[in-house]
Amino acid sequence: MYSRAYKTIVSAPPLLWVCLFLLLPYALMFAHSFWAVQDGVLVHRWNLANYQKLLTNPLYAEVLFRTMRIAASVMLCSLFLGYPLAYYLSFHSGPRKELLYQLVIVPLWVSYLVRGYAWKTILGSEGVLNGFLQYVHITHEPVSFLLYSPFAVVLMLTHIYTPFVFLPIYASLEHIPRPLVEASQDLGASPASTFFRVILPLSMPGLLAGATFAFVLSLGDFLAPLLVGGSSGTMIANIVQTLFGATYDWPLGAAISVCILLITLTLLLLTERLEMRWSFK
Amino acid sequence: MSSPAIPQPASVDANAPLLEARAVAKRFGSREVLKNISLNIAPGEFLTLLGESGSGKTTLLRLIAGFEQPTAGEIWMIGERLDTLPPYKRRVNTVFQNYALFPHLNVRENVSYGLRVQGAPKNEIPGRVDDALNVVKMAEFGAARPSRLSGGQQQRVALARALVNRPQLLLLDEPLSALDANLRKQMQSELKALQREIGITFLFVTHDQEEAMALSDRIALLRDGALEQVASPREIYAHPATAYTAQFIGQTNLLHGEIRRSIATCGVLRWPLDETDGAVLFSLRPETIRLSPDGKRQTHEVKFRGTIRQQIYGGSSELLEVDCGAGQLLRVRLPACGPLTGDHDFVFSITDAIRVAD
Numbered sequence: 219m220y221s222r223a224y225k226t227i228v229s230a231p232p233l234l235w236v237c238l239f240l241l242l243p244y245a246l247m248f249a250h251s252f253w254a255v256q257d258g259v260l261v262h263r264w265n266l267a268n269y270q271k272l273l274t275n276p277l278y279a280e281v282l283f284r285t286m287r288i289a290a291s292v293m294l295c296s297l298f299l300g301y302p303l304a305y306y307l308s309f310h311s312g313p314r315k316e317l318l319y320q321l322v323i324v325p326l327w328v329s330y331l332v333r334g335y336a337w338k339t340i341l342g343s344e345g346v347l348n349g350f351l352q353y354v355h356i357t358h359e360p361v362s363f364l365l366y367s368p369f370a371v372v373l374m375l376t377h378i379y380t381p382f383v384f385l386p387i388y389a390s391l392e393h394i395p396r397p398l399v400e401a402s403q404d405l406g407a408s409p410a411s412t413f414f415r416v417i418l419p420l421s422m423p424g425l426l427a428g429a430t431f432a433f434v435l436s437l438g439d440f441l442a443p444l445l446v447g448g449s450s451g452t453m454i455a456n457i458v459q460t461l462f463g464a465t466y467d468w469p470l471g472a473a474i475s476v477c478i479l480l481i482t483l484t485l486l487l488l489t490e491r492l493e494m495r496w497s498f499k
Numbered sequence: 500m501s502s503p504a505i506p507q508p509a510s511v512d513a514n515a516p517l518l519e520a521r522a523v524a525k526r527f528g529s530r531e532v533l534k535n536i537s538l539n540i541a542p543g544e545f546l547t548l549l550g551e552s553g554s555g556k557t558t559l560l561r562l563i564a565g566f567e568q569p570t571a572g573e574i575w576m577i578g579e580r581l582d583t584l585p586p587y588k589r590r591v592n593t594v595f596q597n598y599a600l601f602p603h604l605n606v607r608e609n610v611s612y613g614l615r616v617q618g619a620p621k622n623e624i625p626g627r628v629d630d631a632l633n634v635v636k637m638a639e640f641g642a643a644r645p646s647r648l649s650g651g652q653q654q655r656v657a658l659a660r661a662l663v664n665r666p667q668l669l670l671l672d673e674p675l676s677a678l679d680a681n682l683r684k685q686m687q688s689e690l691k692a693l694q695r696e697i698g699i700t701f702l703f704v705t706h707d708q709e710e711a712m713a714l715s716d717r718i719a720l721l722r723d724g725a726l727e728q729v730a731s732p733r734e735i736y737a738h739p740a741t742a743y744t745a746q747f748i749g750q751t752n753l754l755h756g757e758i759r760r761s762i763a764t765c766g767v768l769r770w771p772l773d774e775t776d777g778a779v780l781f782s783l784r785p786e787t788i789r790l791s792p793d794g795k796r797q798t799h800e801v802k803f804r805g806t807i808r809q810q811i812y813g814g815s816s817e818l819l820e821v822d823c824g825a826g827q828l829l830r831v832r833l834p835a836c837g838p839l840t841g842d843h844d845f846v847f848s849i850t851d852a853i854r855v856a857d
Contacts, residue, residue, distance in 0.1 A: 397599035400566050403586040404593045405613035405664065415616065419603045498602035498646060 244479075250472035260468060268473035278457070278474065285454040286481075288371055289436035293383075295376040296432045300383035301425065305417070308391035309399075319388075326381050334445040337374045341365040341446065366448025374442045379435055383428035390424025391417070422496035430489045434482050454478060515577065517542040517700050518563065518668055523572035523582075525558055525724075532558045533724045536572070540668070540702060545694050547703045547711040549747075550721035556704045559721070560670050563702065564593050576667065592661035593670040597677060598653045600645035606632070606656050607641040613664040631663035634693065651682045658690075662697065671703045675710065687713055708748050712736070720744055741856045745782035752829050754781040754852065763852075766827035770801045770849050780857050785818065785832035787851035791844040800846045805829065807839050821845065 220228075252264050272278045303322065311318050325333070340346045343360035351357045364370060394417060402412040418425075440455035447453065454474060461471030516539035525533040533555045540546050548556040561567045563574060565586030574582040581589060592613070600609050611628045619627070632638045635655035645653055654674060661669055675683045675690075691714050694701050705711055711718050712732040720727040720735065728740045739745035742753055756765030758779050763772040765781060796802040805821035808828070812835070819831040819839065831845060 395597075395599065397595050397597065398601060400564075400586070401593070401595060401599040401601070402612070402616075403566075404564055404591075405616060405660070406587050407612075407616040408587055411616050415612075416601060416603075496603075498644065 247472045247475055247479075250469050251476045253469045255467055255469060258466060268470045271470060272473055272477065278454075281452060281457055282454050282477070284368065284452075285437060288368055288375070288451075288453060289433045291372045292375040292379060292436040293429050293432040295372065296380040296383040297425070297429055299376065299380045300428060301387055303380075304384050304388035304391055304424075305413075308388055309417075322381055322384055325377075330378065330441060333378060334374060334441060337370065337377070337446055338365065341370055341373075365446055366451065368447070368451045370446035370448075371442050371451045371453070374446050375432075375436050375439060378442070379432045382431040382435065386424040386427035386431070387421060388424070390421045390427075394420045419496065420498075423493045426489045426493050426496070430485065434485060437482065438478065515542075516540060517544075517577060518581075518702075519575040520559070520563075521573045521575065523559070523562060523569045523574060525555070525562060525567065526570040531724055533562075533569075536724075536726055538719055538726065538729065540700060543698050543700055545691070545701045545703065545714060545716045547705060547715040547718050548721060549705060549708060549711040549718050551747075552706060553723075554721040555724040556706075556721050557672055558724075560593075560672055560702065560704050563668070564591055564670055565589050590666055591668045591670060592664050592666035593672065594654075594657050594661050594674045596672045596674065598645075598657040598674075600653055600656055600660070602645055604645075605641065606637065606643050606645070606648075609645065609656055610660045610663050612660065617664070627663055631659040634662065634697070635659045650677050651686065654678065654686060658693075662699070666699065668700045668702060671701060673704055673706070676705070676707075683710075690714065712748070718748075720747065722747075738853060739782055739855055742780055742782065745853070745855050750785055750830060750832075752783040752785065753855075754783055755779075756781070767824045768801055768803055768827075770852075772849070774854075780855055781852040782855045783829070783847060783852050785830040786816075788829065788831040788845050788847045790833060790836075791846040794844045796846045797848075799849050801849060801852075802844060802846045804842055804844050806842050810839060 250260075251268055252266070254261050254263050254265055254267060307315055307318050307322070338345075341364040342348070343362060343365070345365070347364060348357070348360040351361065352359070398416055398420070399412060402416045403409070407415060438455050440453065440459050443451045443453040443456050447456075455478075458471045458474050458478075461467045461474070518540040520536050520538045523533060523536040524531070536559060548559060550556045558567060562569050562582065565581075565584065569582055572582075573580060576590070581591075601612065604612065607628055610631055611624050614624045614627060628641075629638065632641060635658050637652060637655045637659060640648065640652065640656075645656065648656065654677075657674070671690075675686050678686060687710060690701075703711075703714060715732055717729060717731050718735050719729045722743055728735055728744045730738075735744060736748055739748060739751075745751045746753065754765035754768065756763055756768075756779055757777065758764075758772055758774050759776050761771060761773050763770050763774075763779060763781075765779075791802060794802075803823045805823035807819055808822050809820040811818040815835055817833045817835055817839075819833065821829045821831050821843075823829055823845075829845075
């Protein structure tokens with residue numbers, strides 16, 4: 219048994235951390251969302267005007283829906299890239315497994331900004347992709363929709379978050395006992411049938427975790443739209459950033475943040491439920 | 500077990516082997532796991548692959564199931580080349596060592612899996628699943644998840660899941676090794692009864708020689724990837740071909756000696772034996788030696804006097820370690836007889852000293 223003093227000392231730092239850097243900021247954000255700005259000065263007058271603005275001004279809803287659409291696209295794209303990759307690595311890569319695994323992880327060590335600028339270079343009108351397209355005579359002048367569009371944002375975020383999707387899926391595939399795969403084949407199931415009846419259901423927790431990562435991380439992203447999104451690729455976090463920075467309307471920014479937080483929490487609760495449904499230990 | 504719920508597989512020519520391994524070899528890298536294995540399994544037979552860990556017995560099973568490809572040789576099943584087919588096209592089912600039940604499916608779904616993936620008629624499936632669950636006495640656990648079942652119950656479900664497909668050959672990979680001793684004994688006798696009842700050919704893998712003796716029609720003893728001896732339990736025990744077999748199956752005394760002018764000499768023991776001169780090795784089972792209270796022997800017997808060094812009480816029998824002079828120790832098994840000390844006369848029959856290859 220540990221003494222009371224010992225328990226207090228050990229649990230104090232994490233508790234302090236959670237209070238200082240999570241609970242307190244959330245509380246402040248929540249409070250701000252009910253305050254107001256008058257003549258450029260924050261006033262602590264409780265009201266619902268910020269939320270009213272969010273509901274009445276269609277701009278916010280439009281950007282929020284676009285953000286969710288982009289996040290959903292990123293989620294789907296990175297699942298379609300990450301799952302087959304994880305499946306191949308886990309089941310069919312043989313002795314190259316370790317090397318390939320490292321190759322998937324390496325991009326995570328490269329700065330987000332560097333990767334963002336790389337996409338700018340690739341997609342721009344003077345960029346590598348346009349140069350190539352003109353060189354092989356597919357197009358005759360630079361294609362403009364590549365850069366500064368929702369497409370560019372989805373492309374860049376997919377590139378960045380695919381490893382995050384890959385990792386939990388790979389982990390859950392690695393945890394599938396191989397005799398289960400053999401048992402399925404032994405009972406007459408073809409490899410395809412084995413995949414859909416055994417491997418996919420048993421990797422569901424990893425798939426859900428990966429999908430959540432991609433969606434939630436994309437939902438709050440503001441660098442990708444800033445770098446490659448243009449005005450048509452603006453996302454909700456850009457608006458929050460503007461409200462906090464340039465416009466100095468913290469209450470409205472906080473109200474939007476509360477909305478994003480609620481969406482994220484709902485999503486996390488939902489996937490946790492689903493993950494429980496799909497775990498069998 | 501209950502009434503025969505699972506019909507016998509299509510009848511085949513009784514003389515033709517069900518499964519034939521022809522000069523099968525398997526190599527993992529530079530390691531030779533199986534060397535030139537030729538083995539026939541008769542329809543309805545209970546054949547056990549017995550061997551130490553690393554002897555290749557599980558590899559041979561996996562070759563037959565299709566999880567590994569032989570490096571050389573062929574496997575045939577009733578006129579069909581087996582080793583070129585993928586596992587899901589073989590009419591062979593496996594009971595895995597740790598059962599390998601699907602954790603996301605309940606007992607019924609596990610048992611019906613094979614029927615569903617092979618597209619059995621939908622109206623047939625529930626009945627066949629019921630039958631299979633009845634055979635293994637698991638009918639009331641249909642809705643349970645495997646994680647809720649004990650090891651013995653999981654074992655039964657794994658058996659039902661394999662049998663429901665009416666395989667021509669059932670492969671069992673150390674299916675009882677995860678069970679505790681009592682349950683193991685009970686499952687052994689149930690397994691044997693079940694096999695007799697449904698008449699499916701069993702190929703059983705174990706490292707436990709007692710289990711092999713208790714269950715099998717024939718035992719194939721593997722040693723370092725090669726077949727050491729294939730024979731019925733009685734035959735392999737009474738007439739082991741090699742010293743390895745004699746030691747692996749039951750206990751024995753190995754007597755190193757030589758034959759000269761029709762006399763076999765092994766340390767202090769001598770007896771007439773009409774064979775060519777040379778070095779020789781005998782296996783003498785401990786229970787073939789008995790006490791000779793009056794010091795007499797028959798003409799076909801060998802008598803020796805020995806000092807009892809150790810006595811181990813085993814309930815119905817006693818195991819003695821007897822020093823018969825010049826440091827030669829023999830193990831002797833006697834019916835329970837109470838404590839013994841000092842010197843005694845022992846005899847054994849000449850025919851019980853089985854000549855074995857080194």
